[in-house]
Amino acid sequence: MAAPAATQYGSPDVDAAGQQLFDELIAQDSRIEPRDWMPEAYRKSLTRQISQHAHSEIIGMQPEANWITRAPSLKRKAILMAKVQDEAGHGLYLYSAAETLGTPRDKMTEDLIAGKARYSSIFNYPVLTWADIGAIGWLVDGAAICNQVPLCRASYGPYGRAMVRICKEESFHQRQGFEILLELANGTQAQRDMAQDAINRWYAPSLMMFGPPDDDSPNSKQSMAWNIKRFSNDELRSRFVGMIAEQVKALGLSLPDPDVRFNEDTGKWEHGPLDWEEFKEVLAGRGPCNAQRMERRREAHEDGAWVREAAAAYADKQARRAASATEAA
Amino acid sequence: MSEANASATRITPGNALRPEDIAASDAVPSPEAAEYALWLGDDSLILAQRLGWWISRAPELEEDVALANIALDLIGHARSFLTYAGSASGRTEDELAYFRREPEFRSAHLFEQPNGDFARTIARQFVVSHYQWELYSRLAHSTDATLAGIAAKAVKEVDYHRDHSLQWVLRLAQGTEESRRRMIAGLKLTWPYVEELFADEPLIDALGGAAVRPSSLREPFDAAVAAVLAEADLEVPAVPGATGGGRHGVHSEHLGYILAELQVLAREHPGASW
Numbered sequence: 001m002a003a004p005a006a007t008q009y010g011s012p013d014v015d016a017a018g019q020q021l022f023d024e025l026i027a028q029d030s031r032i033e034p035r036d037w038m039p040e041a042y043r044k045s046l047t048r049q050i051s052q053h054a055h056s057e058i059i060g061m062q063p064e065a066n067w068i069t070r071a072p073s074l075k076r077k078a079i080l081m082a083k084v085q086d087e088a089g090h091g092l093y094l095y096s097a098a099e100t101l102g103t104p105r106d107k108m109t110e111d112l113i114a115g116k117a118r119y120s121s122i123f124n125y126p127v128l129t130w131a132d133i134g135a136i137g138w139l140v141d142g143a144a145i146c147n148q149v150p151l152c153r154a155s156y157g158p159y160g161r162a163m164v165r166i167c168k169e170e171s172f173h174q175r176q177g178f179e180i181l182l183e184l185a186n187g188t189q190a191q192r193d194m195a196q197d198a199i200n201r202w203y204a205p206s207l208m209m210f211g212p213p214d215d216d217s218p219n220s221k222q223s224m225a226w227n228i229k230r231f232s233n234d235e236l237r238s239r240f241v242g243m244i245a246e247q248v249k250a251l252g253l254s255l256p257d258p259d260v261r262f263n264e265d266t267g268k269w270e271h272g273p274l275d276w277e278e279f280k281e282v283l284a285g286r287g288p289c290n291a292q293r294m295e296r297r298r299e300a301h302e303d304g305a306w307v308r309e310a311a312a313a314y315a316d317k318q319a320r321r322a323a324s325a326t327e328a329a
Numbered sequence: 330m331s332e333a334n335a336s337a338t339r340i341t342p343g344n345a346l347r348p349e350d351i352a353a354s355d356a357v358p359s360p361e362a363a364e365y366a367l368w369l370g371d372d373s374l375i376l377a378q379r380l381g382w383w384i385s386r387a388p389e390l391e392e393d394v395a396l397a398n399i400a401l402d403l404i405g406h407a408r409s410f411l412t413y414a415g416s417a418s419g420r421t422e423d424e425l426a427y428f429r430r431e432p433e434f435r436s437a438h439l440f441e442q443p444n445g446d447f448a449r450t451i452a453r454q455f456v457v458s459h460y461q462w463e464l465y466s467r468l469a470h471s472t473d474a475t476l477a478g479i480a481a482k483a484v485k486e487v488d489y490h491r492d493h494s495l496q497w498v499l500r501l502a503q504g505t506e507e508s509r510r511r512m513i514a515g516l517k518l519t520w521p522y523v524e525e526l527f528a529d530e531p532l533i534d535a536l537g538g539a540a541v542r543p544s545s546l547r548e549p550f551d552a553a554v555a556a557v558l559a560e561a562d563l564e565v566p567a568v569p570g571a572t573g574g575g576r577h578g579v580h581s582e583h584l585g586y587i588l589a590e591l592q593v594l595a596r597e598h599p600g601a602s603w
Contacts, residue, residue, distance in 0.1 A: 058390070065385040069378060072594045072603040073423045074411075075348075078404045081381060085397035088390050095390075130594055130603075180603075188601055296386070304388025306511070307447050310504025311389075317503060 009037070026227055031157040034100040042226055045219070046156050047101045049228070051108045054094035056120035057087045058112070059293050063127040064136065072130055079176055080133065086169045093165065097158040113298050121279065122209050124287030131184055131191075131198035137177015139199070139206035139244065145170050146240045147210065155227035178247065185251045192253070199248070200256040207271060208279045210237040216276075235268075242269035346478040348408040348422060356416070356475045361535045363417035364435070366476065367425070368576055369464075370410030371436035374426060375584070376457060377403035378591055379444055388447055395493055399454065402486040409479040427595035431585055432578035438571065439522035441583045445515065448508070451497045452515035458490035459553050460526050463546040472538040495557045502561035513563065520566040525573030532576075 009015065018037025025032055032038055065084050071077035095105045111117040122140055127133065148170065151163040184195035211217055211233040223229035231239075245260050259272030281287065358366060380400035387393040411422040439457065444450045465487055468480035501512040527547040533540050551565075558565055574580070595601075 061385040061393070065381075068381040068384060069590045070594050072427070072598070072601075074374075074404060074408050074426055076603055077377075077381070078401055078408070081384060081397055081401050081404070084384050085394055085401070088384075088393040088397070092390050092394070183603055187603075188598065190598060191601055300386045300388070303386075304392075304447065306505065306507050307388035307392075307501070310508030311500050312504075313508075314500040314504040 009040075026155060026225075029155075029227060031160065032155050033157045041222075043101050045223065045226070046159065046228065047098055047103050049223075050094055050098040050101070050159055051103070051111070052118050052120075054091045054098060054108065055112045055117055056123065057091035057094060059119045059123045059297060061087045061091075062293055062296055063123055063125075063289075064133060066127055067130060067133050070130070071133075076180070083137075083173055083176065086173070090166050090169070093162040097156075097162045100158045101156075109301065113294075113301050115285075115294060118283075120209065121282045121287060122205050123293060124282050124290045125201070125205050126288050128201075129194050129198060131181065131194040132202065134177050134180030134184060134195065135198035135202040137173050137175075138181055138247070139177075139202045140209065141170050141173040141177060142244065143206045143209040143240050145174060146236050146243070150230035150236075151228075153227075153230060159228075178251075181251055181253070185253055195251070196253050199253055203256050204274055207237055207241065208274055208276075210234075210240070212276065212279070238268045238270070241271045245269065345482050346409065346475075348405075348412040351409055351412045351475060351479075352416070352421070354475070356413070358413055358417045358473065358475070359539075360417060361532055362473050362476065362539050363414045364532055365536055365540050366410045366414035367435045368437075370407045370414055370425075371434050371575075372440045372457075373403040373410065374407035375434075375436040375587060376440040376453075377401075377407060378587055379440070379442075380450075380454075382444055383450065392447075396450075399490050399493065402483075402490065406479065406483045406486075409482075413475050413479070423595070427592045428599075431580060431588055434578065434580065434584065434588070435576055436580070436584070437522070437525045437575040438573055438581045439519070439526060441575075441581045441587060442519065442522060443583060445518065446511055448501050448511035448515035449518055450515075451494055451501065452512070452519040454490060455494040455498050455516075455557070456519055456523055456526075456554070458487055458494050459550055460546065461487045462491050463549050463553070464541055467541045467546070471540070476539060498557055498563075499561050502563050512561075513566075516558075516563065517566045517568055520568045521571040522573070524570030525575065528573060528576075530576055 009018075014037070019039065022032065022036065022038055022042075025036070032042075061084050064080060064087075068077065068080055068084065071080050095108060098108060099105055108117065112119070127136065145167060148163055148167050152160055152167060154160045154163065181195050181199075184191040211220075214220065214232045214234045217233050220229060220232060224232070241260060242262065245255065245262075248255050257272045259270065261270055262268075263270050282290070285291075377400045380396050380403065383396045384393055384400070387396055407426075408422050411425045415421055415425050439453065442449075442453055444453075462484060465480040465484035469477055469484055471477040471480065498512065501508040503509070527543045527550070529542060529544045533542050555565060595603075
């Protein structure tokens with residue numbers, strides 16, 4: 001999608017006027033819309049962020065889809081299918097939002113398949129038991145919500161609006177995850193052990209979903225200046241810790257971190273040290289499931305190529321038929 | 330769809346019959362109606378299990394969504410039928426789905442067939458959705474009010490499945506050479522299992538107006554399917570029908586694997602609640 005004609009980039013006058021309007025809109029905390037002039041760096045940064053978010057939804061389908069065929073009750077099976085389906089839907093809205101910035105969905109997909117684009121590292125951890133499905137809903141979707149609710153107010157209109165709908169569904173996902181754990185926590189000893197084990201494994205990775213500590217987060221400052229990001233990584237992480245520290249009590253289970261506490265002086269929740277070396281390793285592609293996730297996405301894409309080609313060829317033929325029918329008439 | 334709308338139970342959005350409603354109701358099927366509900370419930374359960382595999386593997390995100398939708402509808406139908414079937418013997422939908430052994434299942438072989446490639450999955454869905462539409466649009470008038478209620482809801486959903494699969498049959502048959510070749514192959518692999526769907530069983534005689542006679546569905550099914558295949562410039566595959574047996578618990582070799590995966594976790598924790 002080319003930039004609309006109303007926004008001729010590259011001419012010094014237009015750029016200066018555009019930059020001024022953009023700065024004003026940001027200062028007023030208003031929204032930037034696809035046809036508005038925007039700095040190239042803003043466009044690039046948002047394209048990166050929204051497409052990464054879309055890719056995360058798509059890759060994130062895999063670890064949960066892994067349990068659809070084994071879900072232990074028909075009701076849980078239906079809920080899980082609906083949840084993974086929602087994630088495909090989120091991917092679709094987000095790719096559409098990113099497309100309004102000028103990058104076609106095919107290109108974003110190609111970048112993902114080629115390993116050029118990132119997705120959330122959390123999905124490179126294995127989903128080993130049914131309780132992991134609960135822990136992912138509660139912790140991973142819970143962390144995602146903490147991150148995403150402020151994004152509903154992101155300065156870029158299509159992104160903010162997509163996030164409103166996504167957040168509603170994510171909060172349902174989080175509740176269903178918590179409910180899975182609650183059921184396990186009230187179940188047999190084996191079920192309780194399964195739930196605790198899952199929390200133990202997903203706790204630290206979910207805290208790391210907020211990104212590196214503030215003093216080591218290179219993109220945060222600019223993103224906050226542009227009203228895309230509203231709160232710092234550490235601020236959001238602290239809020240999340242406070243939330244789960246309370247909720248885990250209702251489960252009668254515990255967080256695997258003896259240092260979780262509310263600091264009366266700062267008014268913030270604190271947690272123990274996180275292994276940022278592991279985070280970097282997983283980010284660099286050396287996590288437990290990076291290769292597996294990429295292989296599966298690539299395989300689905302390549303196996304489906306003939307179907308997409310057929311659909312395109314059929315649509316062309318139909319269009320030609322319709323055109324010649326119009327001509328004949 | 331006028332037949333479905335004419336249902337005595339008047340299912341409307343927000344007023345749909347859910348498995349929980351069936352469990353809570355006093356309606357208990359006769360042993361014959363319970364057996365019949367198992368047929369239909371198992372068909373949908375096994376196919377939902379098959380389709381669930383596609384979610385995260387489909388050729389397009391839109392198809393992940395569409396196939397998930399169909400699987401979800403089918404699992405909904407299965408839950409209702411199994412809940413009703415189980416109420417005759419004091420068993421829940423989950424006890425039936427997770428703790429019956431293979432010979433106790435009643436699915437027809439078609440529903441157990443592998444996904445294969447996308448064309449084969451579409452061929453199977455094309456047959457199933459046309460069969461189920463003919464079936465449910467009539468079962469909506471069953472003398473058994475619960476079966477009628479489940480069917481009246483299901484037929485609306487299956488109507489969408491029918492449209493989805495026939496659109497793909499047209500696209501694949503008239504898309505590229507490769508897609509046409511695959512569509513033809515998919516139909517050919519599917520067709521041996523069509524016959525079993527329309528075989529009458531003694532159970533049907535015992536059910537009278539509560540059930541729909543399978544053989545009575547053959548003609549409308551053939552006509553509907555032939556019309557789509559003609560539009561796609563395809564022929565009805567000329568392949569011999571396979572011996573079925575699903576309604577008597579004699580299954581394809583595939584079912585054992587399907588159940589192994591479906592049941593593994595529930596069986597590790599007998600009596601547990603999820």
